[in-house]
Amino acid sequence: MDTGSREIEVNLTVNGKKVTVTCPANTRLLDLLRDYLHLTGTKEGCGIGECGACTVIMDGKAVNSCLVLAGSADGSEIITIEGMEKDGKLHPIQEAFVRNNAIQCGFCTPGMVMSAKALLDANPDPTEEEIKIGISGNLCRCTGYKQIVDAIKEAAEVLRRRTA
Amino acid sequence: MQGGAVITAEAMKSCDREPVVSQMPGEAIPEGQRSDGRYCVVNKPVPRVDAYEKVTGRAKYAADIYFPNMLYGKVLRSRYSHARILSVDTSAAEAMPGVYCVLTAKDLPGEQSWSTYLFLAGDEVRYTGDAIAMVAAETPQIAEEAIRAIKVEYEPLPGVYSIEEALAEGALQVQDYAPGNIVRNTHWPVRKGNVEEGFAKSDVIIEREYRTQYIEHAYIEPEAAVVVPNPVDGSVTVYGSLQNPFMTRRAVAVALGTQIGKVHVIQQTLGGSFGGKEEVMGLMCGRAAVMAVKTGRPVKMVNTREESFLESAKRHPFRLRYKVGATRDGKIQAFEAELVDEGGAYNSQAQFMNWRACVHTTGCYEIPNVKVDVYAVHTNKVYGGAMRGYSSPQVIFGQESLMDELAEALGMDPVELRLKNAFRPGSVTATGHKLEGQSVPLVDLIKRVLDETDFFAVRERYRKEREEAAQSTGAPEGRLRKGIGLAASFRGCGLGAESPDATGAFVAVMDDGSVLIRSGLTDNGQGLSTAHAQIVAEELGVKIEDIVYQRVDTSSIPDGGMTVASRGTFTGGRAMLGAAREVKKALFEVAARMLECDPEDLTSAEGIIFVKGDPSRSITFKEVANRAFWSGREVSKLFWFIPPDLPWDRPTGQGPAFPTYAYACVVAEVQVDMETGAVDVLKVTAGHDVGMAINPALAKGQIYGGIAMGMGMAIMEEVEFSDGDILNPNFDEYIIPTSMDVPEAKPILYESDDPVGPFRAKSLGEGAMECVAAAIANAVADATGRRIRELPLNLERVLLGKSLKRGKGGASK
Ligand code: FES
Ligand code: FES
Numbered sequence: 014m015d016t017g018s019r020e021i022e023v024n025l026t027v028n029g030k031k032v033t034v035t036c037p038a039n040t041r042l043l044d045l046l047r048d049y050l051h052l053t054g055t056k057e058g059c060g061i062g063e064c065g066a067c068t069v070i071m072d073g074k075a076v077n078s079c080l081v082l083a084g085s086a087d088g089s090e091i092i093t094i095e096g097m098e099k100d101g102k103l104h105p106i107q108e109a110f111v112r113n114n115a116i117q118c119g120f121c122t123p124g125m126v127m128s129a130k131a132l133l134d135a136n137p138d139p140t141e142e143e144i145k146i147g148i149s150g151n152l153c154r155c156t157g158y159k160q161i162v163d164a165i166k167e168a169a170e171v172l173r174r175r176t177a
Numbered sequence: 178m179q180g181g182a183v184i185t186a187e188a189m190k191s192c193d194r195e196p197v198v199s200q201m202p203g204e205a206i207p208e209g210q211r212s213d214g215r216y217c218v219v220n221k222p223v224p225r226v227d228a229y230e231k232v233t234g235r236a237k238y239a240a241d242i243y244f245p246n247m248l249y250g251k252v253l254r255s256r257y258s259h260a261r262i263l264s265v266d267t268s269a270a271e272a273m274p275g276v277y278c279v280l281t282a283k284d285l286p287g288e289q290s291w292s293t294y295l296f297l298a299g300d301e302v303r304y305t306g307d308a309i310a311m312v313a314a315e316t317p318q319i320a321e322e323a324i325r326a327i328k329v330e331y332e333p334l335p336g337v338y339s340i341e342e343a344l345a346e347g348a349l350q351v352q353d354y355a356p357g358n359i360v361r362n363t364h365w366p367v368r369k370g371n372v373e374e375g376f377a378k379s380d381v382i383i384e385r386e387y388r389t390q391y392i393e394h395a396y397i398e399p400e401a402a403v404v405v406p407n408p409v410d411g412s413v414t415v416y417g418s419l420q421n422p423f424m425t426r427r428a429v430a431v432a433l434g435t436q437i438g439k440v441h442v443i444q445q446t447l448g449g450s451f452g453g454k455e456e457v458m459g460l461m462c463g464r465a466a467v468m469a470v471k472t473g474r475p476v477k478m479v480n481t482r483e484e485s486f487l488e489s490a491k492r493h494p495f496r497l498r499y500k501v502g503a504t505r506d507g508k509i510q511a512f513e514a515e516l517v518d519e520g521g522a523y524n525s526q527a528q529f530m531n532w533r534a535c536v537h538t539t540g541c542y543e544i545p546n547v548k549v550d551v552y553a554v555h556t557n558k559v560y561g562g563a564m565r566g567y568s569s570p571q572v573i574f575g576q577e578s579l580m581d582e583l584a585e586a587l588g589m590d591p592v593e594l595r596l597k598n599a600f601r602p603g604s605v606t607a608t609g610h611k612l613e614g615q616s617v618p619l620v621d622l623i624k625r626v627l628d629e630t631d632f633f634a635v636r637e638r639y640r641k642e643r644e645e646a647a648q649s650t651g652a653p654e655g656r657l658r659k660g661i662g663l664a665a666s667f668r669g670c671g672l673g674a675e676s677p678d679a680t681g682a683f684v685a686v687m688d689d690g691s692v693l694i695r696s697g698l699t700d701n702g703q704g705l706s707t708a709h710a711q712i713v714a715e716e717l718g719v720k721i722e723d724i725v726y727q728r729v730d731t732s733s734i735p736d737g738g739m740t741v742a743s744r745g746t747f748t749g750g751r752a753m754l755g756a757a758r759e760v761k762k763a764l765f766e767v768a769a770r771m772l773e774c775d776p777e778d779l780t781s782a783e784g785i786i787f788v789k790g791d792p793s794r795s796i797t798f799k800e801v802a803n804r805a806f807w808s809g810r811e812v813s814k815l816f817w818f819i820p821p822d823l824p825w826d827r828p829t830g831q832g833p834a835f836p837t838y839a840y841a842c843v844v845a846e847v848q849v850d851m852e853t854g855a856v857d858v859l860k861v862t863a864g865h866d867v868g869m870a871i872n873p874a875l876a877k878g879q880i881y882g883g884i885a886m887g888m889g890m891a892i893m894e895e896v897e898f899s900d901g902d903i904l905n906p907n908f909d910e911y912i913i914p915t916s917m918d919v920p921e922a923k924p925i926l927y928e929s930d931d932p933v934g935p936f937r938a939k940s941l942g943e944g945a946m947e948c949v950a951a952a953i954a955n956a957v958a959d960a961t962g963r964r965i966r967e968l969p970l971n972l973e974r975v976l977l978g979k980s981l982k983r984g985k986g987g988a989s990k
Contacts, residue, residue: 037318053241054234056448058397059482063908066397094234103232111228114874117704117882119231120238120398120448145916152908154395154449157881158916160874 258901398448887949
C-alpha cells in the first residue's frame with residue numbers, strides 16, 4: 014500500500030504534446046490520462062484487460078491502458094481518441110463509424126476506433142476475418158459488431174485510396 | 178411573393194409532400210399507403226445526432242465529470258448472503274487522513290430504503306450486494322483503504338438459494354412481508370375458456386418444464402454518479418448514468434428526507450443500460466447525495482465491474498411448466514402454464530415483469546382455452562430487474578420450444594403448426610383482446626422469413642448432410658452437425674395496461690429557426706434522441722441539423738415515466754409529434770399572413786414553408802420563426818400524450834393488454850460439434866414488424882445488437898452462484914459475445930400499416946432480442962435430435978443433456 018503513495022514523475026508524449034505528470038507509483042496509464050490529463054475519451058469498463066474500452070496506442074501498438082502502469086509508459090508516445098481528429102476534421106475511421114451507424118451508446122467507441130487504427134496502420138487491406146480478430150479484444154454490448162466491421166472495412170478503403 | 182426562398186429540387190424530389198401521413202392515435206391511414214419516398218427525414222438512415230460527440234470521445238459519461246473539491250465515495254458490501262450484523266466498528270476508518278465521512282444505517286437522514294432496496298443495511302443483510310457502510314474520501318484509493326479498515330461482526334444465517342428452496346414447506350422467509358417467499362403483488366392469472374374441456378377434446382397432450390438462467394446486463398459502462406450539494410437551499414444536483422432520471426430523483430429525495438423538487442437530476446450520456454441502470458442507480462445516487470450533503474462537497478461514485486455485478490439487477494431466471502393439448506389437425510385446444518421467476522432478495526420489478534409474462538405466455542397463437550399463473554419468489558440472491566425484453570425472452574424460449582415439441586408429438590411440421598394457430602386480423606388473444614384496428618401481419622411475416630432463408634430447402638439439406646456424415650464416418654451421428662430452427666413472437670407496444678403510459682415532450686422554436694426539443698424519456702444509446710429529432714423535423718418540415726436535443730433534466734420537463742418497454746419511440750414519439758403539430762399550427766398562421774394565403778394551403782419541407790402545388794410562393798422557416806417570436810406568438814409547446822385507458826380484469830387476466838403489438842420471426846442456423854458439445858451459431862435471420870422504421874440504420878443496429886445479446890443468452894451467458902455468492906463477476910469469466918462469436922446476421926424490416934404509433938412506428942428495441950435464444954434452441958434440437966430444456970446451451974448440456982454444476986438440476990446435487 015505504501016508503494017502506492019510514493020510519488021513518481023512520468024514524462025510522455027500524448028497526442029503529440031510533451032507532458033510531465035507527478036502521480037503515485039501505482040497509478041495506471043488509464044488514470045493518468047483520465048484523472049490527471051482529463052482526457053476522458055478513454056474509458057474503463059472492466060479494469061482487468063478484458064473489455065478494450067481503455068484501448069490507446071502506445072508506441073504504435075494498441076494497449077489496454079488499464080494494464081499499463083503509468084511509470085512504465087515513461088518516455089513513450091501515446092495516441093488517444095482525442096488525438097484522432099486533425100484540424101477539426103474527423104479521421105477517416107471516425108467518419109466511417111458515423112456513416113455506418115457503428116455507434117450506439119458509444120462507450121466502446123473510442124477503444125474500437127483506436128484498435129481499428131492500430132489494425133489499419135499495420136495492415137491496410139485486412140480481410141473481414143482480420144478485422145474481426147483486430148477488434149476481438151473490444152467488447153460491445155449494443156451493436157452486435159456488424160456495423161463496426163462494415164465501418165472499418167470502408168475506412169480501410171478510404172485510407173488506401175488516399176495513399177494510392 | 179415573400180422572401181424568395183428557394184425550394185431545392187432535392188426537397189421536391191425527396192419528399193412528395195402530399196399526402197403526408199403523420200396521424201395521431203385513432204386516425205385512419207388511407208388503405209395501402211406505404212412510406213416509400215414520402216418522407217424527408219423519417220424513414221431515412223440519417224446519422225445519429227450524437228455520433229460526432231461519441232466518436233471523438235467528447236461525450237460526457239457520468240464518470241467523466243470532475244468538480245473542484247470533489248470527494249470519492251465507496252461502499253462496504255456484505256461478506257455473506259444472509260447474516261445478522263452484530264456490530265460495525267468504523268473508528269479506524271474515520272481516523273484515516275483524507276477520510277471525510279464514514280456512515281452506517283443509523284446515520285441516514287431520510288428513509289433507510291427506497292422501494293424495498295436498502296441504502297444501507299442495519300441489522301440484517303439478505304444478499305451479498307447489501308451495503309453496510311459508506312465512505313467519502315479525498316481519493317478513490319483512500320476511500321478503498323478506509324472501507325477495508327471497517328470491522329463488521331456477522332452472525333451468518335442459513336439462506337434460500339433456488340426457486341425450489343423458496344417454495345419448500347417451512348422454508349425460511351427472506352422477507353417478513355412476503356409469506357411463502359412469494360414476492361408481493363406478483364401473481365398474475367389468466368383464465369380464458371375452460372382448459373379441462375380443451376384437454377378432453379385434444380388428441381395429443383404433452384407436459385414440459387424449461388428453465389432459464391440469471392443474466393447480467395453487461396453494459397460496458399459501469400454505473401457512475403456525481404452529486405453536487407447546494408449549501409444555500411439544501412438542494413442537490415445529480416449527474417449520473419441513469420436510465421430513469423425521475424425514479425432516481427425519487428430515490429434521492431427519499432434518502433435525503435427532502436422534497437422531490439429539491440433534487441435536480443441531469444442524465445449524462447449513457448453507456449448502455451438495457452433496463453439495468455435503475456434500482457442500482459437510485460441506491461448509488463441516494464448514497465452519494467447523503468455523503469455530499471454531509472460533507473458539503475461534491476461526491477463521485479463509480480462502480481468497479483465487480484461491484485456492478487454484485488449489486489446491479491439481473492435478468493430473472495424462470496421455471497416454465499406447461500401442459501398443452503391439440504387435435505390431430507394441429508389446432509391447439511388448451512394451454513396451461515405455471516411460470517415462476519426468481520426475484521432475489523428485494524422487490525425486483527417482478528410485479529410488472531410477470532404481468533407482461535402472463536399476457537405473452539401462450540405466444541402469438543390463438544388458443545380457445547387458457548389457464549396461466551405467474552408469480553415470483555424471493556431468495557437470498559441479487560434481485561431481478563428489467564432487462565431488454567423484460568420477461569419475454571425467457572417466456573418465448575419455453576413456449577417456442579414447446580411448439581416444436583408439440584409438433585413432434587403430433588408428427589407435424591413445426592412451421593405448419595405455427596401457421597395453423599398464428600394470430601390473424603380478428604384473432605382473440607389469451608387475454609381476450611380481439612385484434613382489430615391494428616396491423617397483424619404475422620402470417621405474412623413468417624412466410625417472408627421462410628422465403629428469405631429458404632427454410633425448407635436448407636432444413637432438408639442439413640438433414641441429408643447429417644445422414645451422409647453418419648454413414649461415411651460409421652458413427653451413429655456425424656461429428657459436426659448443422660441444424661435450423663425458427664421462433665415467432667408478438668410483443669405488446671409500450672406499457673399497455675401495466676401502468677400509466679402517458680408522457681410529455683417539449684418543442685420550442687427559436688427566433689433563429691432552430692428547434693429545441695426535450696423529452697422525459699432517455700436516450701440509452703438506442704438512438705432515441707435521433708428518432709425524436711427525426712419525428713419533429715419531419716413534422717415541422719425542417720432539416721434534422723436544425724433540431725437541438727437536450728438530455729433529460731428533471732427540472733426542465735415533467736416526469737414522463739420510465740424509458741422502458743420500448744416506449745421511447747412508440748409513446749415518447751407521439752408526444753413529440755403532438756408538440757410539433759401545435760407549434761407548426763402557430764407558425765403556419767404567421768406564414769399564411771406573410772404569404773397572403775390560408776394556413777391550410779401551406780406545407781413545409783427542408784426549412785421552407787410554401788403553398789401546396791405552388792412552391793414559388795414560399796418563405797423560409799427561419800423568417801417565419803423570427804416573425805412569430807417577435808410578434809409574441811407561442812412557438813414553444815409542452816405536449817402531454819395520454820393513451821386511451823386499457824381496462825384489465827385481474828382475477829381472470831382478461832382485457833385489451835396493449836394498444837397494438839409488434840410481431841417477429843427469427844430463423845437460426847447452427848453447427849454443433851458432437852464431440853465437444855460446442856454450438857456455433859452460423860446465421861440468424863430476424864424479421865421484425867416495425868410498422869415503419871423511423872430510422873432504418875438505427876433499426877438494423879437494434880436488430881444486430883439484439884441478435885448478439887440473444888445469442889449470448891442462448892449459448893454463453895450465465896451468472897454463476899455458489900449459494901448467494903457470484904462466482905464470475907467480471908468479463909474474464911462472464912463471457913459475452915465478441916466480434917469473433919457473432920453469427921452472420923440478416924435483419925428484415927417488415928413494414929405494416931398500423932394506425933397507432935407515430936408515423937406508424939411500432940416498438941423494436943426489446944423485440945429485437947426476444948426470439949433469438951428460442952430460435953437457436955430449436956436449431957440445436959434440429960441438429961442434434963436432442964431437446965435441451967435449460968439455458969444456456971453450454972458444452973455440458975449439449976453433450977450430456979445436463980449441467981454438472983450444483984443446484985442447476987445437474988447430476989451432482
Ligand atoms: S478497462 Fe481496460 S480492458 Fe477493460
Ligand atoms: S456502442 Fe454501446 S458498447 Fe458499443
